[in-house]
Amino acid sequence: MSTKANYKLEEIGKGKVGFSKTRSIIEAAFYGNNVVKVNTLKEAYNLAKNSPGTIVTDMPVYRGEEFGLDADAKVLLFNDGAVTGRYAAARRIKGEPGVDDTKLDKVVMDAVYKTRWETLYYATCYVGLDPEFMVKAHLLIPEGEENLLYNWMLNFQYMSDEYVKMYKNSKPVGDGKEADIYIFSDPQWTPTESPDVDYSCLSDPLTLCYFDTEQNCAAILGMKYFGEHKKGTLTMAWAIANRNGYASCHGGQKEYTLEDGSKFVASVYGLSGSGKSTLTHAKHGDKYPAIKVLHDDAFIINTDTCASIALEPTYFDKTSDYPTGCPDNQYLLSCQNCSATMDEDGKIQLVTEDIRNGNGRAIKSKLWSPNRVDKIDAPVNAIFWIMKDPTIPPVVKLKGAALASVMGATLATKTSTAERVAAGTDMNALRIVPYANPFRTYPLVNDYVKFKKLVEEKNVDCYIINTGDFMGKKVQPKDTLGILETIVEGKAAFTQWGPFEDIEIMDWEGFTPDLNDASYKAELKSAMQNRVDAVKGFSEKKSGYDKLPDEAMAALQKLVDAL
Numbered sequence: 001m002s003t004k005a006n007y008k009l010e011e012i013g014k015g016k017v018g019f020s021k022t023r024s025i026i027e028a029a030f031y032g033n034n035v036v037k038v039n040t041l042k043e044a045y046n047l048a049k050n051s052p053g054t055i056v057t058d059m060p061v062y063r064g065e066e067f068g069l070d071a072d073a074k075v076l077l078f079n080d081g082a083v084t085g086r087y088a089a090a091r092r093i094k095g096e097p098g099v100d101d102t103k104l105d106k107v108v109m110d111a112v113y114k115t116r117w118e119t120l121y122y123a124t125c126y127v128g129l130d131p132e133f134m135v136k137a138h139l140l141i142p143e144g145e146e147n148l149l150y151n152w153m154l155n156f157q158y159m160s161d162e163y164v165k166m167y168k169n170s171k172p173v174g175d176g177k178e179a180d181i182y183i184f185s186d187p188q189w190t191p192t193e194s195p196d197v198d199y200s201c202l203s204d205p206l207t208l209c210y211f212d213t214e215q216n217c218a219a220i221l222g223m224k225y226f227g228e229h230k231k232g233t234l235t236m237a238w239a240i241a242n243r244n245g246y247a248s249c250h251g252g253q254k255e256y257t258l259e260d261g262s263k264f265v266a267s268v269y270g271l272s273g274s275g276k277s278t279l280t281h282a283k284h285g286d287k288y289p290a291i292k293v294l295h296d297d298a299f300i301i302n303t304d305t306c307a308s309i310a311l312e313p314t315y316f317d318k319t320s321d322y323p324t325g326c327p328d329n330q331y332l333l334s335c336q337n338c339s340a341t342m343d344e345d346g347k348i349q350l351v352t353e354d355i356r357n358g359n360g361r362a363i364k365s366k367l368w369s370p371n372r373v374d375k376i377d378a379p380v381n382a383i384f385w386i387m388k389d390p391t392i393p394p395v396v397k398l399k400g401a402a403l404a405s406v407m408g409a410t411l412a413t414k415t416s417t418a419e420r421v422a423a424g425t426d427m428n429a430l431r432i433v434p435y436a437n438p439f440r441t442y443p444l445v446n447d448y449v450k451f452k453k454l455v456e457e458k459n460v461d462c463y464i465i466n467t468g469d470f471m472g473k474k475v476q477p478k479d480t481l482g483i484l485e486t487i488v489e490g491k492a493a494f495t496q497w498g499p500f501e502d503i504e505i506m507d508w509e510g511f512t513p514d515l516n517d518a519s520y521k522a523e524l525k526s527a528m529q530n531r532v533d534a535v536k537g538f539s540e541k542k543s544g545y546d547k548l549p550d551e552a553m554a555a556l557q558k559l560v561d562a563l
Contacts, residue, residue, distance in 0.1 A: 002170045003135045003180045003216070003240070018179035022094060022105055022212040026184045026219060029112045030122055030140050038123045038149060041068035041158045045076075047121070048150035048334075054078055055340050058347035062330050063367060068158055077335040077350060078147035080224045084337045084357045086231060090207040090223065093441045095214065097543035103201035104210050108219040110197045111189050119143040125156035126163055127181070127237040129374035130309045131170040133300060134163075135216075135240055137181035137233050145187050147334075151226045154333050154363050156233065157313050174244050181236045182217045185229060189221040213239040213441040226336055226361070230316055234298050235439045237311055242442055246300040247450035250437035251386075252280030253299055253308055255376050256488050257290035263378040264488045265308070267301070268465070269436045270386030271413050275467040275480060276436075277317065279386075281369060282481055293369045294376050303453050306379030306460070315368060319352035319360040326352075331368035336361045380454065382461040382487065388413045388468030389430060391520070391527040394475045394511050395483045396464050397494045397504040401456035403559075405448050406552040407464060409434045409538075410531035430527075432534045434546075444538060444546035463487070470511050471520060483508060499562040502555070525563040532556045 004018065013019060029035075038044050049056055055077040064073040094101045120140050128134040137156065141149050157163050172178075190206065191199045202208055207222040209232060216236050220228055238248035251269035258264060270276040280296040295310040296317075302308070319338055322328050329350070338360040339351035354360050366372050383404070389412040398404040412430045434440070435447050454460040467480055483506070486492045494504035498515045505513070515521055535556060539547040 002167055002172050003178045004172065004176055005136060005180045017177050018215065020212055020215040022101065022108065022210075023179070023182065023215040023217040025105060025109050025112060026217045027182050029115070029120070029184055030138060030182065032116070032120065034116060034118065035120045035122050035140065038121050038153075039159075041153055042070060044123065044146070044150040044153045045069055045073055047146040048076055048078070051078075051144065051146035054147060055348065057340060057350060059329070059332065059350065061333055062365065067154075067333070067365060068160060075332045075334060075350070076147065076150070077338060077340055079337050079356070083223075083225055084359050085225065086227045087204070087207060087223065087225075088438050090204040091209045091211070092201070092203055094210070094212040097545055100201040101212075103198045104208075106197050107191075107199065107201065107208065108184070108210060108221075110194050111186055111219065111221055112184060114189075115142055115186055121146070121149050123149055123153055125153055125158055126167060127156055127233060127311050128300075128309060129157060129311070129313060131166055132302070132307075132375070133173070133241065133246070133309050134167050134170045135173060135178070135181060135237055136167070137183065137237070139183045139185065139229070141185045142188065145185070148185070148187065148224075148226055148229055151334055151336070151363060152229050152233070155230050155312055155314055155316060173240060178240050178244070179216050181233065183220065183229070183232060184218070185220040185223075187220075187222065187224040211235060211441050216240065227316070231439050234311060235441055238298075238300070238437075238439065239441050241300040242446050242450070245303055247303055247447070247454065248437070248440075249299050249301060250297065250435065250439065251299070252276045252296035253294040253376065253380070254280055255292040255294070255373075255378055256288050258288060258489065264382070265376055265378050265380045266382050266384065266484065266488065267308070267380050268384045268386055269408065269411070270467070271433060271436050271438075272318070274386045274388065274413060274436070275477065276386055277315075278477060279384075279480065279484060284481065284485060287485075290371070292371050292373045292376065294373060301380055301454065303450050303458070306454065306458050308376045308380060310374045313366050313374075315364040317362055317364050319350075319362050320354040322362075323353050324349055324351060328364075328368065331364045333363045333365050338362070379458065380460055382463060383408070383451065383454065384484075385411050385462070385464045386413075386436065387411055387464055387466050389466060389527055390469045390471055391524040392464055392466040393470055393505060393513050394466050394479055394508050395506055396497060397506070398462045398464065399502045399504065400555065401452045402551045403502045403555040404455045404462035405452040406531075406535065406548065406555050407462070408451055409444060409448055409548060409552065410534050410556070411436050412527070412530070430530075432531070445548055448548050448552065471513075473510065475511070479508065479511070500559060501562070502558065521563060525560060528556060528559045528563070532560055
């Protein structure tokens with residue numbers, strides 16, 4: 001599927017597709033006489049390499065020619081200021097209750113005007129790696145931000161000859177009614193007093209991430225962290241997918257080929273730090289004839305065919321678990337928010353392990369996962385909601401489509417270092433993040449319906465996996481991997497869990513829940529009541545924008561009543 005970039009004269013005008021007020025403010029800036037087009041990854045690399053503050057390490061980019069780089073390209077390191085994580089509080093979504101798009105449009109209009117004194121760089125990439133779903137995205141960013149430009153082109157698919165041909169042969173998404181994605185970014189922006197500009201519309205006084213996802217455009221202001229640009233782009237691609245029959249997924253997916261030749265496709269959903277990347281990339285000691293990895297962060301599922309498509313070619317991965325000299329670092333393309341030092345030979349090496357700050361990051365090449373594919377045609381077999389809820393055993397199986405989907409909508413987890421949060425936030429406190437995707441820009445019911453359809457109509461199994469602590473005992477990666485292997489191989493024996501008619505449990509050594517323990521039972525009931533309260537909150541907050549069907553509340557209330 002492709003998006004629309006060029007218009008016939010009769011297609012241009014007020015009220016027509018691609019011509020909202022916000023989009024007209026943003027797109028026009030791309031055609032200014034102060035704009036320089038960056039057409040290739042080599043150009044972007046050279047700009048980033050020579051950008052003030054860039055650290056050119058002595059680590060070579062492994063097989064860089066395969067990614068459009070020169071053979072002598074090096075891993076580039078660039079460090080932001082104090083902010084080293086995403087900041088959800090800055091997001092404003094056009095169309096949501098309480099969002100004043102009239103004021104926000106003027107903020108963006110003024111921000112665009114102020115860049116007239118600067119040189120701006122303009123790059124284009126593809127999001128989605130199969131002819132079934134490919135959308136074109138454009139980024140405009142000021143001179144001085146060359147590393148953000150380069151990382152954006154690395155993270156998504158640059159316009160190589162192969163993908164240009166693929167895109168030309170792809171089917172127009174939404175019968176030609178979906179416009180290209182346009183993103184205007186000014187990381188150095190600060191709100192300054194200007195005539196007719198009212199900053200009271202901002203949810204954060206110094207930053208703004210403003211989306212008009214109906215018209216596929218966004219403005220990112222005052223935000224230097226690359227993750228805002230990555231997830232901002234994915235936000236709109238996921239919204240396009242949602243409108244066109246796909247379930248949008250913040251998670252990982254892999255396909256197992258078993259000894260008998262059968263396939264098992266597993267999808268895992270969790271926030272950064274939940275273990276989704278570990279589960280996605282686990283090789284399981286090479287015990288299976290073949291494993292294919294789709295992606296560990298962003299993909300979509302066709303809710304009719306149940307085939308899945310990756311949205312990005314590379315991996316934006318934490319560096320905390322990959323110390324200097326680690327073999328996996330061979331596959332680094334670029335780094336952010338890490339340190340550097342000089343080795344005994346006088347060569348500049350990365351210093352990782354989050355010594356400088358939390359959430360050090362790197363973009364890794366496709367080669368990191370030798371079994372990587374861009375599409376899995378085999379239908380998905382199982383969904384795993386990854387939670388860090390101490391009342392949930394290491395694994396439970398959910399029966400009933402409404403319960404399976406609403407448990408995803410009330411996914412309980414903990415805040416990670418990938419996120420910027422307000423001072424004093426309890427990082428260990430549980431919070432609800434529906435479908436582990438804080439980047440949704442459409443009503444929550446859309447995701448609820450999509451995942452319910454997969455379970456109800458496509459016979460996809462649904463599980464909860466707890467990768468945190470279970471009543472004070474840590475669930476180790478070996479436990480989670482062992483559970484996953486048992487399910488994939490069809491050896492898992494699930495039985496009804498106590499009074500819950502719709503939840504089944506598998507015994508796992510050392511993690512047997514005791515429902516006769518009054519203290520545990522009270523904590524479990526409280527955790528389930530929190531989910532009921534969350535669904536109630538969805539129906540009340542933002543004028544009911546995220547209200548779920550009554551059946552969702554009923555499925556959770558049934559669990560509370562059973563206790």
